[in-house]
Amino acid sequence: MANIISDETIDYVGILAKLALSDEEKEQAKKDMGRMLDYIDKLGELDTTGIEPMSHVFPVQNAFREDVVTNGDESEKTLKNAPGEKDNMFIVPITI
């Protein structure tokens, strides 16, 4: 395997991805990611000098609209889905 994923890398990816992995999951993730990256490295065979990266297949421009509210107040229905709510607000753990 050409790509050796270190413990530090997996910990860093865990922070970026907001995932808490068990030791077992970390070991598996190191293997899986190393293998996928080896495979993705195949793209290195292609010379892409001078080629523009293509995000969208069609020329996509900003789709502007007037800043007008078109939907009604759905806060009650929306909050019904929340794991915690109080006084028309989402409850979250203390942040500071």
Added chain:
Amino acid sequence: MELLKYSAVELAAAIKEGKATAVEAMEATLSRIEEKDGEINAYVTIDRDAALAAAKEAQQKIDAGVLTGPLAGVPVAIKDNLCTEGMLTTCASKILENFVPTFSAEAVINLEKAGAVVIGKTNMDEFAMGSTTETSAYGETKNPWNLKHVPGGSSGGSAAAVASNECFFALGSDTGGSIRQPASFCGVVGLKPTYGTVSRYGLIAYGSSLDQIGPLTKNVTDCATVLEVLATHDTKDSTSVKREDTDFSSALVEDVSGMKIGIPRDYFGEGLDAEVKEAVLAAAKALEEKGAVVEEFDLSLVEYAIPTYYTIAAAEASSNLERFDGVKYGYRTSEFDGLHNMYKKTRSEGFGAEVKRRIMLGAFVLSSGYYDAYYLKALKVKAMIKKAFDDAFAKYDIILGPVAPTTAPKLGESLSDPLKMYLGDIYTISVNLAGLPGISVPCGKDSKGLPIGLQLIADSFQEKKLIQTAYTYERLRGAFGMED
């Protein structure tokens, strides 16, 4: 059972003529589900009362002459990553186990406006990440042709529901083959439209630049008819394209004389099952005998499509799935220490292994230091793949090939080796990268009795050529379906 044999368009016609009602059709569908779905598990959510009430309402509108379209009164199954107002929408994930949307996806609204009646929600790979419908948090779906095999994925529930007559048609979504491959494995018709043709509003995003919603149907006529209803310009989706040529059913013409069909040699090499190859080439031969001009060519870059796709799709997934944090909707872990710990524990407990794998890969290829080498490189190769298709479509109207290298694998064979599963997407994936339309039509069975799919690909916005060719082939092939 007789009612269930109808195609969607045939059923609507029968209802229009007063030979059947929308309520009878829904009752027959619900009985069929009761009889069959215990073993198949195509559905994750069904609300019988709501379905029957909606059918009754549709019938009243038909009687009043308000609903006159070709899908009026027809029961439809919806993939569970499409929002349905007031009905559980889980993406087959634990993290959305209790999510009830406050609105419906535009595609669902378009169907309801046309008089189609929602039966329930179909099973899928969790967040549409998978090719077998085995990564669902709510149990695997089984292939109706052989219960020991997978139905394909990620729209496996939708494909299985159509194949087993548990609905008259279904909606799926296709990011790397997720409509066409399960259609192929279950012996039904599945179409992925040109990117931007169907609004993605209300589709829970996986890879936004690749995702498209499309129909899974019993035949090509239904497919064209459903697509015609789905294809509307929607300002709520900034990538929605305004098209004037959406009268797709006008392309249901039995004629391929002069149609230029290219067969990519690179689609018939190593890894392709011999029986699949034979069936697909026989379909090409049939079209040639009917007047199409068929020749082989080199598409090139085929082997680079999978690494390109998994880089881009994982990157977009890692960004799109950030919203599942246990605050606004869905699952929240029961014990935690502070906000960040709540996020991490919620996501770790809520997502399954395949979803976590792709989120991590995506976070990695987007991270500083690796962005240029992986993500940007993949976007450049995507441009090269698009150019290869542009060159091909300068010469051909249609590209013809297999949908998948094999027929449906056995349950439990795929998940142990993710990379091997990814390789099964080789013929479908570049179509998403290039934003093209593609259709899967049944073209035979292998010696195990499992269906084989023929894939036809057209240039952007050329769905009519696809439909015309697929329709002509379907007429040549004759009836195809399961014995009950």
